[in-house]
Amino acid sequence: MQIIKNESIDQIKTRIRQQTSKTIDPIVASRVENIIATVREKGDAALKAYAQEFDGVTLNELKVSAAQIDLAVKNVAPEVIKALEKAAANIRSFHQLEIQQAFEDSPRPGVIRGTKITPLSAVGIYVPGGTAAYPSSVLMNALPAKIAGVQHIIMVTPPQKEGLNDAVLAAARIAGIDSIYQVGGAQAIAALAYGTESIPQVDKITGPGNAYVATAKRAVYGQVAIDMIAGPSEIGILADDSARAKDIAADLLSQAEHDKNARAILITNSEKLAQAVSDEVNVQLKTLPREDIARDAIDNNGFIYLVETIDDMIDLMNAVAPEHLEIQLENAYDYIDKIQNAGSVFLGKYASEPLGDYLAGPNHILPTGGTARFSSALGVWDFQKRIQYLSYSQDALLDDADDVTVLAREEGLAGHARAIEVRQS
Ligand SMILES: NC(=O)c1ccc[n+]([C@@H]2O[C@H](COP(=O)([O-])OP(=O)(O)OC[C@H]3O[C@@H](n4cnc5c(N)ncnc54)[C@H](O)[C@@H]3O)[C@@H](O)[C@H]2O)c1
Numbered sequence: 001m002q003i004i005k006n007e008s009i010d011q012i013k014t015r016i017r018q019q020t021s022k023t024i025d026p027i028v029a030s031r032v033e034n035i036i037a038t039v040r041e042k043g044d045a046a047l048k049a050y051a052q053e054f055d056g057v058t059l060n061e062l063k064v065s066a067a068q069i070d071l072a073v074k075n076v077a078p079e080v081i082k083a084l085e086k087a088a089a090n091i092r093s094f095h096q097l098e099i100q101q102a103f104e105d106s107p108r109p110g111v112i113r114g115t116k117i118t119p120l121s122a123v124g125i126y127v128p129g130g131t132a133a134y135p136s137s138v139l140m141n142a143l144p145a146k147i148a149g150v151q152h153i154i155m156v157t158p159p160q161k162e163g164l165n166d167a168v169l170a171a172a173r174i175a176g177i178d179s180i181y182q183v184g185g186a187q188a189i190a191a192l193a194y195g196t197e198s199i200p201q202v203d204k205i206t207g208p209g210n211a212y213v214a215t216a217k218r219a220v221y222g223q224v225a226i227d228m229i230a231g232p233s234e235i236g237i238l239a240d241d242s243a244r245a246k247d248i249a250a251d252l253l254s255q256a257e258h259d260k261n262a263r264a265i266l267i268t269n270s271e272k273l274a275q276a277v278s279d280e281v282n283v284q285l286k287t288l289p290r291e292d293i294a295r296d297a298i299d300n301n302g303f304i305y306l307v308e309t310i311d312d313m314i315d316l317m318n319a320v321a322p323e324h325l326e327i328q329l330e331n332a333y334d335y336i337d338k339i340q341n342a343g344s345v346f347l348g349k350y351a352s353e354p355l356g357d358y359l360a361g362p363n364h365i366l367p368t369g370g371t372a373r374f375s376s377a378l379g380v381w382d383f384q385k386r387i388q389y390l391s392y393s394q395d396a397l398l399d400d401a402d403d404v405t406v407l408a409r410e411e412g413l414a415g416h417a418r419a420i421e422v423r424q425s
């Protein structure tokens with residue numbers, strides 16, 4: 001990993017901004033635009049042609065049958081089912097806490113103001129599956145939607161040469177999802193946004209994916225809602241001399257192995273640790289089955305920044321706004337208040353990132369590419385809408401009428417004023 005030292009904080013921030021802006025690739029954007037237009041024009045036929053082109057799969061049916069799901073569940077090892085069920089229980093118990101509450105008040109007699117909460121009606125959940133299968137992403141996507149009360153949950157995931165991954169289908173069964181379509185990439189996002197002969201149009205698309213998926217979600221926003229830009233995985237680690245190079249290297253590589261575009265960043269005030277982590281990453285890389293992917297990620301987007309103080313470290317990490325942030329400093333828990341930008345934070349040397357990926361309960365669908373500056377983890381809130389309402393008695397209207405008409409005339413909107421005035425007599 002490249003060690004960057006002897007640079008000012010401003011110089012490093014400029015580098016970070018440049019690296020973050022790399023996440024929008026114009027070549028990918030133009031391919032995605034083309035795919036979306038083709039799906040809109042040709043529907044299912046385009047989805048089947050792309051399955052052939054990008055996934056090498058000939059599909060007759062896009063929809064997965066109940067019998068296929070039954071069979072898959074039987075094929076999954078009992079210890080995997082047990083772990084998925086434990087994960088599901090933790091994800092449910094954590095996300096139950098996110099349910100938004102309706103509220104109502106009456107500021108004076110005759111006036112009632114409130115906000116009611118309704119679930120979205122139809123959502124599309126994207127479960128990645130290009131270079132790995134993600135049963136964990138089924139649970140992370142579907143369970144918050146279920147808790148919110150969404151009626152129609154449509155799951156899409158890329159077709160596989162050897163048939164869809166059994167554990168992905170088993171996770172869907174555990175989450176109570178039975179509407180599953182074999183379609184991935186930008187074409188899946190286009191199908192959910194515009195609908196095809198077999199895939200229903202939805203109100204919102206959630207879930208993570210590679211650069212094609214993330215770029216397509218950005219492109220269809222407005223036609224449908226999206227949760228966030230949850231693209232190639234990232235990890236940022238803040239560590240001092242109290243941390244172990246072995247742990248840090250392993251955690252950096254845990255995210256690098258997801259995608260050649262993944263990002264892995266260490267910020268430290270210890271030169272000794274910086275060098276030890278750089279060496280250890282090289283050693284551990286060679287032992288990973290996905291070495292080629294992880295190596296590309298480390299070569300392209302793996303950086304160690306060496307700075308003077310812990311305050312500088314935190315300041316820079318807030319500029320990175322990583323998807324996952326690990327704090328491996330002494331008394332790590334004390335630093336949570338200083339973190340402004342991160343998708344999810346892991347405090348202390350035992351809170352290793354994969355705990356969050358799989359089991360602990362917080363969501364692993366998280367903003368990437370610096371978008372944690374303004375986006376949050378996927379949650380029940382993503383599947384709920386708020387509708388405000390108002391009720392007025394005649395007396396209450398008469399009390400407020402003059403002030404409303406004054407403001408309406410100030411804006412030159414006599415029609416607004418009249419709607420109030422006709423009720424004054
Ligand atoms: N941010 C998060 O919350 C989060 C969570 C889990 C996973 N992830 C990320 O999800 C991603 C999963 O990626 P993946 O590739 O394994 O699966 P994926 O399902 O995201 O993408 C696979 C699809 O990409 C399309 N594709 C691939 N190459 C293409 C090309 N040249 N042109 C057009 N389309 C192409 C194909 O349709 C293929 O089916 C990784 O980047 C991982 O880091 C992110």
Ligand SMILES: N[C@H](CO)Cc1c[nH]c[nH+]1
Pocket residue numbers: 134136137232233234255323357364365366
């Ligand atoms: N780290 C990923 C989010 O960036 C989530 C994941 C799923 N499986 C393993 N990891």
Ligand SMILES: [Zn+2]
Pocket residue numbers: 233254255258357
């Ligand atoms: Zn992961």
